Amino acid sequence: MKRFSIPAMVISLPLAIFATAVLITINEASFHESSQATEKIEEAERVRQSVDQLLETVLDAEVATYGFLLTGEANELAPYDASSGSVSQRIIQLRALMKGQPENLLAVEALASHIQRRQAEVAASMRLRKAGDDAGARQILASTAGKEDVQMIRQLSEKMMSDSLKETQAAHDQISQSLMLSRIGIATMGLSGLLVFYMYLLQTEALLTAGKREQASLQLERDRLEKQVRDRTARLAQLATHLQDVREDEREHLARELHDELGALLTAAKLDVARIKARLGDTQPEAGQRLEHLNVTLNSGIALKRRIVEDLRPSSLSNLGLVASLEILAREFADHSGLEIKTSLEPVELDESAQLTVYRLVQEALTNIGKYAGATHVDIGLHNKQDLVTVDVVDDGQGFDTAKVAPVHQGLAGMRHRVEAAGGQLRIQSEKARGTHIHAELPVAS
Secondary structure, three states: OHHHHHHHHHHHHHHHHHHHHHHHHHHHHHHHHHHHHHHHHHHHHHHHHHHHHHHHHHHHHHHHHHHHHHHOOHHHHHHHHHHHHHHHHHHHHHHHHOOOOHHHHHHHHHHHHHHHHHHHHHHHHHHHHHOOOHHHHHHHHOOHHHHHHHHHHHHHHHHHHHHHHHHHHHHHHHHHHHHHHHHHHHHHHHHHHHHHHHHHHHHHHHHHHHHHHHHHHHHHHHHHHHHHHHHHHHHHHHHHHHHHHHHHHHHHHHHHHHHHHHHHHHHHHHHHHHHHHHHHOOOOHHHHHHHHHHHHHHHHHHHHHHHHHHHHOOHHHHHOOHHHHHHHHHHHHHHHHOOEEEEEEOOOOOOHHHHHHHHHHHHHHHHHHHHHHOOOEEEEEEEEEOOEEEEEEEEOOOOOOHHHOOOOOHHHHHHHHHHHHOOOEEEEEEOOOOOEEEEEEEEOOO
């Protein structure tokens, strides 16, 4: 089989090109001849119609003339008057159609000459009839010359129509010959195509065998790479989860240190200020004012310490539960951002890790809204849905294109990883000028 693959490839392509070129040539020649024949048929049809209309116009004029001679009624002349101008137009049309055909053009001129003589005779008889000479008018119309003109008009018209029909028939024969040539050419090319196809099959069989071997090799390599990607992705996910857990542990440790050590220092300082102020009394007003200012500063430091501790590890989450923690978070964010925040929160059954995930999700969403959204209203929802817990954060801000989020913006990626690490799913919907909707679903605690 391999012995024939190279000759088949060498011969089949030139043969296919040659067969295609021959088929195109035959079709183009057939189309050209058929187009010419069609044009001839249309031209012959126009000539036949023009001659037929001219003859009909002349006959209408003859009938109108005889009617006037017999009755003397002026209304009988209406067809005659209408045909007088159209005869000239028909002759001009025939001359235009016969342009470039000297023999047929001579026949048109002869026909025009006879028609003009006959029109002159009719006009003369009409004048005599109007003058009251009925006998003279009939004599002119019945003259031998007039009859010869009418007979010649008929003969020339019939000859021109007969020639037109012959040209039409010749054109039909030309079309039939073109169609027969196309049939022969297509049949020949069809046989050539079968030969090319057979040679192509010989070549394709060898290529398929090689392709299957290559495909099997590629599939093995693809499976190996996919396994590497899955393993590395799993390791990266585990590393990200570990780093997230370490970060939370460090936050918890730092929050505990700040709460215990710094809280104790600030409380001791505040107690010392109170003792000093009590001993001084009102003896030194200036020192009392300084101590009061120091007391206010210590209160601010305690409040700052409390806020930092709550940001690092919300104590309300452990002491009051998820619903109360989210309400406190929403209220404090509304106070310092000026946004209108509405909450719709239901008690849910989540373990401690999942509760922290929900809290961090809402916290990160509110942070992004405050920085980028330009919103005026935010809705926060926490609900039970069969065996799932749903979390929704909806704002009416400027929105963004989720498909064009820059890789450096890791906030959304961090949200998604947190939720997926807890066994849930995160969906973000946003459009320009139509706000953003963050929706998460987490499984209830088993």
